[in-house]
Amino acid sequence: MGALPHDRSHLLCDDLGDGRYSELFKESVDRWLISHLSDDRASDSSEGVVVTSIAVAKSNGVVAGSFPVDRLVEQFFHSCSVDWMVEEGQRVSSGDSLLSLKGPSSSVLSCERVLLNLLGRMSGIASSTAEWVSESEGVAVACTRKTAWGLLDKWAVHVGGGLTHRLSRSDALMIKENDLAVLEPQKDTVSAIRSVISSIDLELSSPFTVLEVSKLEQATTGAKSWSEAQNLRGGGERIVLLLDNMGPIACGEVDRELRSMDLRSWCILEGSGGIVRRELPEWSSVSGVDVVSSSEVNMAARSMDISMIIGGE
DSSP states (O other): OOOOTTOOGGGTBSOTTTTOBOHHHHHHHHHHHHHHHHHHTOOOOOOSOEEEEEEEESSOEEOOOHHHHHHHHHHHOTTOEEEESSOTTOEEOTTOEEEEEEEEHHHHHHHHHHHHHHHHHHHHHHHHHHHHHHHSTTOEEEOOSOOSSTHHHHHHHHHTTOBOOOSSTTSSEEEOHHHHHHHOTTSOHHHHHHHHHHTSOHHHHTTSEEEEEOSHHHHHHHHHHHHHHHHHHTOOOOEEEEEETOHHHHHHHHHHHHHHTTOGGGEEEEEESSOOGGGHHHHHHHSOOSEEEOTHHHHTOOOOOEEEEETOO
16 A cells, blocks of 8 residues: 555655755744743843753653754754754653753753753653553554644654644644535435545645544545545546444454455555554454554553753763
8 A cells, every 4th residue: 555645744844864844844933932932931041150950751662752842952042052962753761861951040941941841741742652662562552633733743643753734724634524514505415525535626625635434434534535535537546435433343344345345445544433442452453444543642641751860961
């Protein structure tokens, strides 16, 4: 199977090795930094002796958030400098040193809490994602648009090996139950699906279109309507059928029915709704889906425990 359109990380960073982060991501990071600094009343200062503070992991996990931390220091704490001892996406163990922050004591202490909040939360999400991915046995793992820190959450999921899914409502066309009710209020769901798919601008939306369904008939109708529309234009892109709250067994029935109708190649199957990590083995073995999506990946993640010690080694 080819790459899934749920991976939107290229819209956040072109090349992690060269640090080519997009303007979209930079602007998001800056908004969050300003908000955190304002709430914490943190600011740069040249007061106090120059000190070096070491950030030390107090739990195992995957490090994420180096760019926001660098941006924090470079843009808002000019008197300080940060030196990394680990790389983005690196697995660390409790007791490992992550970075050093050097500068006037007043600035280091002012910067400390915001820095740790950023690094701790993003590393916690990356660590949680890595655990989901390791237990999904070949089924891709994606987060949803349910986030606490927007694109920062999305980036941390990517660092942990997961898929970002849509970065915003406008990032890809998603047709949900409420959309069908608004667009085709007089029609039943199956008829509405046929009508809406026939009206899609496929030249624009074919690369990533998601149709939310909750029943077998809705899924087969969506797949058939999509295949007919693509054949008319000579296209070959697949539609994402988001199987909402159907569970792994019912999703497996959808997979088998689509195969029997010779429609499976036109679809990417996404299991979603109420998915928790302990159920991943069942999703991998019986659902037939290509990807599972859950807000638990990031919203239920515990922050990595990190301490900063002045003069620490």
